[in-house]
Amino acid sequence: MIPVLSAFPWLAAASLASGVVSLGFMRYLWPYRDRLGGRFFLATIGCEALWSLSYGLALFVFDPALREAFEVPIWTAINFIGVFFLAFALEYTGRGHLLRSKAMGSVVALQVLHTLLVVTNPLHRIAWSDYAVEPTYGLATVVYAHQPWLFVNAAGFILMIAVASFLLADTVFSYGPLYRTQAAAIAVSPIFPGVPFLLWLAEVGATPPLNLTPLLFPVHLAFDMYAFFSRDMFEMVPAARRVADRAAIDNLGSAVVIVDSGRRIIECNDEAGRLLGTARSDALGRRLETHLDDVDLDGDNEPITRRRAGGKRTYAVATSPLTDATGAAVGDTIVFQDITEERRREQRLAVLNRVLRHNLRNDLNVVSGYLEMAEARVDDEDVRRMLDVAAENTAGVVELGEKARYIERALDAGVDDPDPVELRPLLEEITEGLSETEPDAGGRSETEPAAEITVDVDDDVTVRAAPSLLEAVFENLLENAIEHDPSETPTVTVRTAEDEAEPGFLAVEVADDGPGIPEHELAVLDETGETALEHGSGLGLWIVTWGVDSLGGAVDFEVGASGTNVVLRLPTASETAGSRGDGVAERDNP
Structure with missing residues (x-):
């Protein structure tokens, strides 16, 4: 030292x-x-x-x-x-x-x-x-x-x-x-x-x-x-x-079961315990088949039904594998989402839709036939006018029912994988029919053109969409602009709006010179339902908003003194609606 x-x-x-x-x-x-x-x-x-x-x-x-x-x-x-x-x-x-x-x-x-x-x-x-x-x-x-x-x-x-x-x-x-x-x-x-x-x-x-x-x-x-x-x-x-992981399971609202590679339950939340019919602590360590022998971890699962206190419940089953840092499978997560009320609503709506659409159409067709016969046998002009009004309203209800059926089919088609659609040919096909003469359309005579529609869209403009749903959106939007314009020759212009475009989206503007969409009809589109005092006059605007949303886009309505401008933002890239940009995803309709 x-x-x-x-x-x-x-x-x-x-x-x-x-x-x-x-x-x-x-x-x-x-x-x-x-x-x-x-x-x-x-x-x-x-x-x-x-x-x-x-x-x-x-x-x-x-x-x-x-x-x-x-x-x-x-x-x-x-x-x-x-x-x-x-x-x-x-x-x-x-x-x-x-x-x-x-x-x-x-x-x-x-x-x-x-x-x-x-x-x-x-x-x-x-x-x-x-x-x-x-x-x-x-x-x-x-x-x-x-x-x-x-x-x-x-x-x-x-x-x-x-x-x-x-x-x-x-x-x-x-x-x-x-x-x-x-x-x-x-x-x-x-x-x-x-x-x-x-x-x-x-x-x-x-x-x-x-x-x-x-x-x-x-x-x-x-x-x-x-x-x-x-x-x-x-x-x-x-x-x-750690608390977030635990809370994510406990507060999810759905039953969650996690099993290891031996199909033994290693974690579950209280909601899963109620589904399994046992306490959470008693379920841990047991094999999945002990409680759920109808769940396939390797394939698609049909909804399962279980009886619980308060009645029978239906669950959608979703499984996903668990892997470690090396990518090796170590277990599976199973989520059971209670879809009982959703299934009941779907069933009720399906029954009501089928009964109302079928019976309403048949009965109104009978009414329409009798009105025609009655009108032919009546000489009194006042009675004839009343029968005309009744026949017109009856035809309108029948047409509304058919339109509802058309909307249903178009929206169902919209859930399919989107395809590239050339926009100009589609718009020209729609406008060709709407621009021709229409007897008694909005008070216009048979010899006058129904509307003047201008399509200002380049030939190479393409969007990704279900063609039938895209056609329904533009057709209803143009029809709405024409039908509510009291002028002899309504004017509508369809053009691309570069200044309104966002990355991955094409902005299309539909402008008319009509009186504008009433404020209460636009307000209804923001509500979850319609009331007796405030409601839309038809289904045209609904299919526009529903259709654009299904296509993964967004729609804005701007009403001014010179008419209505509707801006549609439609996806052009291969991504679906789930990957669209935040600016569109968070935009409110209208």
């Missing part, structure tokens, strides 16, 4: 410096004491400070009795470092509920017992014996015989540190890069002071009396500081992710 170094109390100075660094770190951590894990992490660093400062001061005390008294704060710090670090790991990783468990209470009680035995060791010598001061490098190092209880004490301390490090390491592997760096830094940091402590406990080394553990605390703190200052240790807490 170099004389200068042997004369200088470097071990004591390093231990005291380590304590000062720990206290300084605690000062920076203090504002974060109320964060998840913050108070326990502070307590852990506090115990390290107590250990380092007590050991550093003890090295200057050569009186055996007083020197032995310094073992009390040293071992108190050792005993409770493990407790606080374990508590930190539990709360930091989202397992805070375990802090109030009987197991954690037993751990704390055991460490209190260890501390009491250390305090009273001079009376019974259970922890150590033959305590003596043996100066080393001019410092009051000690030697004593390690009794079995001391190893039990140390083993508990090491075990708690190991469990806490495992919990943090589990965060590294479970939650990906979001929490990986800070959790890894904190999990690895106990290794550096842990190794010299084990060497001291096993009395390995050239100078067994020297316990170098406090000297390695700065290395341990360096990792902790890195996690705190560089990785936002208390800003991104894994507990939030």
Whole structure:
């Protein structure tokens, strides 16, 4: 040993410096004491400070009795470092509920017992014996015989540190890069002071009396500081992710069952327990077939029906495989969505739709026939006019029913995969029929043109859509513009609007010079239903809004003094509606 170094109390100075660094770190951590894990992490660093400062001061005390008294704060710090670090790991990783468990209470009680035995060791010598001061490098190092209880004490301390490090390491592997760096830094940091402590406990080394553990605390703190200052240790807490994962299952509203590769239930929520007909805790560990033998994890599943309190319920079944980081299959997630009310509504609507459409059409056709016969046999002009009005209204209702059937078919076609559709030929085909003469259309004579429609769209303009649904949208939009224009020759222009376009979408503007769509009819399109006092006069605007939405686009209505401008945004790229841009996806209709 170099004389200068042997004369200088470097071990004591390093231990005291380590304590000062720990206290300084605690000062920076203090504002974060109320964060998840913050108070326990502070307590852990506090115990390290107590250990380092007590050991550093003890090295200057050569009186055996007083020197032995310094073992009390040293071992108190050792005993409770493990407790606080374990508590930190539990709360930091989202397992805070375990802090109030009987197991954690037993751990704390055991460490209190260890501390009491250390305090009273001079009376019974259970922890150590033959305590003596043996100066080393001019410092009051000690030697004593390690009794079995001391190893039990140390083993508990090491075990708690190991469990806490495992919990943090589990965060590294479970939650990906979001929490990986800070959790890894904190999990690895106990290794550096842990190794010299084990060497001291096993009395390995050239100078067994020297316990170098406090000297390695700065290395341990360096990792902790890195996690705190560089990785936002208390800003991104894994507990939030763990709680979110649990809440995502519990609050989903649907039954969720997770099975391993052996088809054993390893997780489920309370809703799944009600579906399975057993408590959640009783379902865990059982094979899926015990409760659900009609679920195929490898294929498509038809809806299943189960009887529960309150009646029969129907569930749609969706399965998805679970894979680990290497891509290997480790299990499956099964989601059971209660579609009972949806099925009932669909069934009721189907029955009402079929009955009303069929019976209404047949009965009204009979009424229309009798009205024609009655009109032919009546000479009174007033009665004839009344019969004409009745016949006209009857024909309008029949036409409305047919239009509803047409809308249903068009919307059903819209669920198919979209195809590239050349827009100009489609528009020209629609406008050709609408521009021809129509007898008694809006008061216009048979010899006058029904409308003047201009198509200003390039030949190469293509959108992706179901052709029949796209045709229905434009046909109803143009019909609406013509029918509600009282002028002799309504004028409608269809053109592309480059300034209204968005990435991946084509903007098409339909402008007319009519009186404009009434405000109450546009307002209805925003509502979930129609009321008796405020309703639309027909189905044309509904198919425009429903149709464009089904195509994955958006529609805006602008009514001014010179007429109505309707801007349609239709997808041009291969992506479907689910991948459209945010600007269109969040646009309200109208």
